[in-house]
Amino acid sequence: MENFEPVIVAFCCHYCAYTAADMAGSQRLTYPANIKIIRVPCSGKVDAIHIIKAFEKGADGVYVAGCLDGDCHFKNGNNRASRRVEYVQKYLDEIGIGGERLEMVKMSAGMGYLFAKIASEMTEKIRKLGPSPVRPLTVQASQPTAS
Amino acid sequence: MKTESKLEKVFASGNLAVTSECGPPRGSLPNHVREKGKYLEGVVDAINVTDNQTAMVRMSSLAASVLLKQEGLNPLLQMVTRDRNRLAMQADIIGAYALGIDTMLCLSGDHTQFGDHPMAANVHDIDSIQLIQMVKAMRDEGKFQGGADIKGPPKMFIGAAANPFADPFELRVLRLAKKIAAGADFIQTQCIFNVDKFEKWMEQVRAHGLHKKCYIMAGVTPMKSVGAGRYMKNKVPGMDVPQELVDRMGAVPKEKQPEEGIAICVETIERLKKIEGVAGFHIMAIDWEEKVKEIVDRAGLLPRPQV
Amino acid sequence: MITAERKPLEELIEFVRPFKRILLVGCNECVTVCSAGGRKEVGLLASGLKMALLQSGNTIEIREHTLERQCDPEYIDELLPMIDGVDAVMSMACGCGVQEVARRYKNMPVFPAVNTKFMGASERPGVWAERCQGCGNCLLGVTGGICPIARCSKRLMNGPCGGSVTGKCEISQDVDCAWQLIWDRLKELGLEDQYLKIIPAKDWRTAGGGGPRKIIREDLTA
Ligand code: SF4
């Protein structure tokens, strides 16, 4: 597992985390390249199926990043996202992937440093957990075996 | 007189009636029933025999009633609508009457969730008021619910329960009125600790003239300990135990608490005796049958009238 | 609506484990509204099953399809082209839908993916509560529009029992006492006298006691 580089998908709200990621970039704060950012109009827009599909397509970890409490551009999309994340965590446990591979985080647009910090922490955490139990299999299953 | 019931005769004689209860054992131990019955011999006019009380499986009310009957005691058959449909209930009613049981109490029963068979179906084919109607039609019209004639109608003296302390308070008397309209001949109330509230209820009962249409027996229970008082106060839905009584129990040392509980019970009866419309007392001394005699005696209700 | 909840994944995995290719069928009616078996849930379950099975080295192909209505033969025919070549069908509809699929596709094993719960209404987002037990002879007209059969824990037609306290049922603080609700509403309507009328013992034949029930509308039969 030494060279394991996790694939992590971050669903980032346009109004906060996505901008924070930009900010981190412009401030030259480094964060791991493992994070694949997907911009969403609001964290509340991230559906269970998006998260599950990310794992099916090979993600080792996923997080949803929304605005700080009370700051959601659409009032309470971030809180709805938190509850949905909890729900999907349980489903991931049922599937055998493990709910701990999914997280909800909150930040504001100006928190470039927090974005970078969370990205590093999440990468570390997933690296410790190892590859998703379905990743190597999904990759194999979707690639025709070379003969 | 509608029936041969001894309880009805005691009421008719103008005496205050006294009943108590006997919970059948959780097993086939006839002596258990006989022993409990012995404590009540000559002490009460009828002995309620509970029907899978608190939704726990026990020896059937009918079987335990017969055991008491064999000892020369006078059983009062309780029947809940929770466990059997109307076929089974009617069958038991005529069976009970054939075995010499002529007094019964119609109840809906505690929900199965409270007992040790929460997985069992709650039957509730009919409710307690509909059961009263059914027993009355069996007795007075000699008809089964399906319409057929009964050969030898069961002449049951019909009882029902009332809880003056549950909510909504305004319905408590109206529901009693419904039970009486359905055919209840007598009523046994939930245990009374809050006499003031019971008085208010009786005021309304009298305002509706219900005490003239049916005999109302006030229910009492001696507290064995302050713990028992607290439990009834906090854990039993529809039970009203005033804090001052719990405090009074708590104020005496543990070994004196049973005595204090009995004293409270006797005082309660004395207060209840003064309330117009109270036709008797139902003493529920759960697993404490040996103390009923003392309570009845101290309350001045002995000897029981010979009717 | 008819409400349902997905069965535990573990149980569903065992259903499909022997098969290579299944068809997972949702329904666009009630189970969509209660988020148990609509298009979204079909997608989630398909992914979940595939990933769960992969971990024990099984690959399964899952075809997904959601019908407009699964309790209607007209729509079920739509499955014909998809059913060809699958080993089994799993349905996310209520029990009625599952049975209709089974009836139409005689040689196909059909499994339920949800537990059908009750006829209910949505009290607030995410909360559904039982409202009717389909007794076939509705009492709502005399009970203030609140059903004592579905909503009183003891099905009392002449309640409330002695366990009703501060508006709650004796079985739990989370359950409203149906008879408190009935009384409150009768009072609001000025129909207190209605309460005094005894509702007689019910004829349960209309509720299923007379065997499986059927409605026949001659004017509509083909
Ligand atoms: S009375 Fe019968 S039909 Fe009416 S709501 Fe209740 S169960 Fe349904």
Ligand code: SF4
């Ligand atoms: S408390 Fe109310 S709802 Fe519960 S069983 Fe009694 S009457 Fe029915």
